[in-house]
Amino acid sequence: MRRKVFWFSLLVPWLWQCQKDPEPETTNVSVPIEWVWEGGEFRLDSTYVLTSAGWEVTISRLDFYLSDPTCLQGASSHTFLKTTYHSLFDPTTHNLEFQFEGNGGWVPSQFYFGVADLRNLTGYFPNTKENLGMAWPDPMGGGYHHIKLEGRIRHQGKYYPFAFHTGLPVTAHLVQPDPTTHDVFHVQLRVNIDRWFEGLDPTQDPLYTMGDAPSMNDFQDRSQNVFSWSQKP
Amino acid sequence: MVPKALMPTAIVLMAAVILGSCKKDDPTPTNTSALHFVQAPQPPGFPPMILPNDQQMSEEGIELGRQLYYDTRLSQGGPQQGNACATCHNQQYGFSSFNASGTPIIPHVNLGWSEYYLWNGKVQGDLEDVLRFEVSEFFQVDPSFLETIPEYADAFEEIFGTSGITQERIALVMSQFMRSQVSYNSKYDQWVRGEANFTDAEFRGYQLFFSEKGDCFHCHQPPLFTDQKFHNIGLDSVFVGVNQGRGEYTGDPLEMGTFKTPTLRNVAVRNPYMHDGRFTLLRQVLQHYSLEVKETPSLDPLMSHNGTIVRNFSQTEIDDLIAFIETLTDPVFLSDSTLSKP
Numbered sequence: 001m002r003r004k005v006f007w008f009s010l011l012v013p014w015l016w017q018c019q020k021d022p023e024p025e026t027t028n029v030s031v032p033i034e035w036v037w038e039g040g041e042f043r044l045d046s047t048y049v050l051t052s053a054g055w056e057v058t059i060s061r062l063d064f065y066l067s068d069p070t071c072l073q074g075a076s077s078h079t080f081l082k083t084t085y086h087s088l089f090d091p092t093t094h095n096l097e098f099q100f101e102g103n104g105g106w107v108p109s110q111f112y113f114g115v116a117d118l119r120n121l122t123g124y125f126p127n128t129k130e131n132l133g134m135a136w137p138d139p140m141g142g143g144y145h146h147i148k149l150e151g152r153i154r155h156q157g158k159y160y161p162f163a164f165h166t167g168l169p170v171t172a173h174l175v176q177p178d179p180t181t182h183d184v185f186h187v188q189l190r191v192n193i194d195r196w197f198e199g200l201d202p203t204q205d206p207l208y209t210m211g212d213a214p215s216m217n218d219f220q221d222r223s224q225n226v227f228s229w230s231q232k233p
Numbered sequence: 234m235v236p237k238a239l240m241p242t243a244i245v246l247m248a249a250v251i252l253g254s255c256k257k258d259d260p261t262p263t264n265t266s267a268l269h270f271v272q273a274p275q276p277p278g279f280p281p282m283i284l285p286n287d288q289q290m291s292e293e294g295i296e297l298g299r300q301l302y303y304d305t306r307l308s309q310g311g312p313q314q315g316n317a318c319a320t321c322h323n324q325q326y327g328f329s330s331f332n333a334s335g336t337p338i339i340p341h342v343n344l345g346w347s348e349y350y351l352w353n354g355k356v357q358g359d360l361e362d363v364l365r366f367e368v369s370e371f372f373q374v375d376p377s378f379l380e381t382i383p384e385y386a387d388a389f390e391e392i393f394g395t396s397g398i399t400q401e402r403i404a405l406v407m408s409q410f411m412r413s414q415v416s417y418n419s420k421y422d423q424w425v426r427g428e429a430n431f432t433d434a435e436f437r438g439y440q441l442f443f444s445e446k447g448d449c450f451h452c453h454q455p456p457l458f459t460d461q462k463f464h465n466i467g468l469d470s471v472f473v474g475v476n477q478g479r480g481e482y483t484g485d486p487l488e489m490g491t492f493k494t495p496t497l498r499n500v501a502v503r504n505p506y507m508h509d510g511r512f513t514l515l516r517q518v519l520q521h522y523s524l525e526v527k528e529t530p531s532l533d534p535l536m537s538h539n540g541t542i543v544r545n546f547s548q549t550e551i552d553d554l555i556a557f558i559e560t561l562t563d564p565v566f567l568s569d570s571t572l573s574k575p
Contacts, residue, residue: 046487058487060534129280129346133460137443137450150534152487161534208538211445 029184031096031108034230035088038194044089048154051197055155059193062088063134064147067116067172069096071106071184078106083115085130088193093130096189106184113223114146114172140211141168146220153202162207164196166216173220180229187229195225268293268392273345276417278425278456282345283359290409296575297388298410301403303574306382311373318367318407319574325567327499328414336475337510342498342566343457345412352492352508353479354463360411364404374403414572416498417456418565421557431560438557441550448544449497449554451535458497458561464533465490467526467542468507475509480531489531501559502567515558519551 035042039050048056067083078100086093100106114120120143125131134145149164180187196219206215268291273282284290301307303319321338322328328341339352350356350363368374376398379385390396392406421439423429431439441447454460463479465488472480472489480489492508506512512521523546526536536542546554566572 046485060487127278127280127456129461132280132454132456135454139440139443140445152530152534159530159532160540161532161537163534163537206539208534 025102027100027102029098029100029106031098031184032188032232033086033094033096034188034190035094036190036192036194038192042193048152051194053197053200055153055202057151057153057197059088059149059151061148061150062193063130063145064113064149065115065134065144066096067112067114067119069098069111070109071098072109073106077109081116083119083125085134087130090130098184107180107182108184108187108189108229109179110174110176112172113175113220113227114166114170115144117171120144120168120172136167143168146170146172147223149196153197153207155202160202160207162202163210164207164219165210166219169213170216170220173223175224175227178228180231182229182231186232188232190228190230192226192228196222198222198225271295273412274415276415276422276456279417280346280457282412283348284345284412285359285361288361288405288408290412291392293388294392294406294409295413296410297385297392298406298408299572300385300388300575301407302410306379307374307403308372309378310375313372316372324569324573326503327416327563327567328572329499329503331503332505332513335510337505337508338503340496340499340503341411341414342416342496344414346457347461349461349463349493353482354493355482360408361404364408364411365401368400368404368407374400376400376403379403414566416563416566419498419563420560422456422563424560432556434553434556435560436557438553438555439560441554442557445538446544447546447550447554448535448538452494453497459494461494463488463491463493464535465492465529465531466522467528467532467536468511468521470527470529472529478508487531490529491531491533497558498561499563499567501555501562515555516551519546519554522546523551 037049038052042049046058046060048058051057063085064087065083065085068079068081070077070079080098084093084096098106119125122135122138122142125144131144134148136143136145145165145167147164147166149162151162153160153162177189199222206212209215209219270289270291273284273290275282301317302322303317305315305317305320307318308314308316318341321330321333322341323330326340330338336352339350344350344360344363347363348357348359350366356363356366380398385398386396389398389402389406393402420429420431420435424431442449442453452460452462452464465478469476469490472478475481477489479491479493480486500506501515504510504513506515506518512518523544526532526542528537528542532542
């Protein structure tokens with residue numbers, strides 16, 4: 001009996017010392033981004049890929065921000081006040097990250113394409129290489145680009161370089177992708193790159209949007225058709 | 234059963250087991266050497282410097298790296314015999330050169346933020362990686378020769394805790410010194426911090442630099458004044474030899490004629506310019522951007538503004554741009570005694 005008491009007396013403080021404080025339940029969710037090219041197999045090298053519009057495109061840069069994703073749970077909704085950077089060429093950015101308090105049952109809904117207006121101020125984001133690369137110079141209005149999409153179109157033997165940059169004075173555009181019944185655990189964000197070139201005529205339309213608010217707005221509008229939710233394979 | 238006489242010992246042992254099982258990781262470094270560790274430089278507004286997890290900077294490591302940077306014995310017996318890094322990378326020219334012939338010397342400044350090295354980015358990684366290349370391939374350093382120099386043998390042992398000089402160790406200490414080659418005290422930096430005023434010409438140049446007409450800022454982004462990327466700025470119509478740029482190395486036709494964007498920091502005190510030194514004056518560089526850009530399939534998309542590839546700068550605009558670019562000269566960096574020959 002004394003032996004049992006002895007071992008027990010050692011065990012209790014040990015259990016007490018190692019006990020962790022209970023933490024509020026949070027759920028980390030990572031919604032993967034799927035990059036899609038309708039016209040053919042998309043490649044990250046400089047291979048030209050046919051667009052659905054009939055000309056060939058190669059992309060050398062595709063970086064953008066998404067802001068304030070909203071998720072729905074029945075009649076209620078929750079908006080995550082955050083802006084995230086994504087780059088086609090940087091696999092570490094190929095996810096939308098959420099953190100819920102509690103768990104489960106949320107359906108992704110909408111977000112803003114670009115930097116939310118209240119955050120689009122010079123120096124708002126940490127001075128990482130990525131954020132500095134997206135900075136919009138102060139003499140031109142300050143803040144950050146919403147997107148930098150660069151590359152070349154090849155059409156009938158001619159080359160048309162494009163640089164679709166949008167930023168101030170254009171504001172972030174609300175995007176409401178196709179509704180889905182899949183919750184955030186089973187959904188992915190599909191980025192259909194082809195749609196950014198939809199209805200574009202490289203022989204006539206502006207392919208350099210900087211300093212041209214109407215063409216920046218046109219580009220932002222085309223972004224409405226780029227994003228959709230789809231079920232994870 | 235625990236004998237009564239051994240009970241105190243058993244209790245002590247159990248207590249030790251208990252405390253050990255609940256112990257958190259000890260964050261205190263186990264290195265008890267006399268090294269004085271320092272943080273990587275982090276000027277305000279700059280991105281975090283790239284520093285491998287296993288690399289620690291110390292005053293002693295930086296100092297040894299500096300000695301090697303200036304010591305021609307580094308190249309003893311190798312193809313660069315008689316030269317040190319500082320032979321071509323002269324501090325008064327921003328750790329580059331002035332009026333030198335051959336391939337223009339890439340300045341050793343702010344390389345702690347770089348991920349690609351050499352004009353075509355052939356060496357990729359962190360500073361340690363490029364110094365491994367420089368030590369083993371460019372200089373072909375003979376560590377056994379350096380071991381015969383007592384002060385080096387002692388210094389390496391002090392820093393690494395064990396005797397012996399290797400190419401790896403040489404690369405590690407030299408990268409420590411090169412991380413300290415940081416320029417952030419130019420007139421431009423002082424102006425950003427509110428410590429200096431621009432002249433009218435400098436301010437006009439600043440506005441033009443950060444405008445769609447000047448369009449310098451897309452590639453020469455502050456605070457490093459390089460985007461660390463590769464661009465074809467329309468220097469050539471045909472790409473042969475060294476003019477192939479990164480395309481020679483990657484074989485990618487759309488990388489023909491592309492080169493890593495050089496920083497503009499201290500650019501006014503070094504020359505010649507471009508990967509092959511074809512221009513000796515900043516004015517010639519700006520004349521190129523103004524009227525001489527050549528259209529090819531690999532021309533960078535940022536060089537063509539809806540089919541227009543000329544900037545058509547006036548002489549006043551060129552003067553203003555030069556005035557602004559000259560504000561990127563950092564006299565503190567160019568004369569910093571901690572970076573000078575020991």
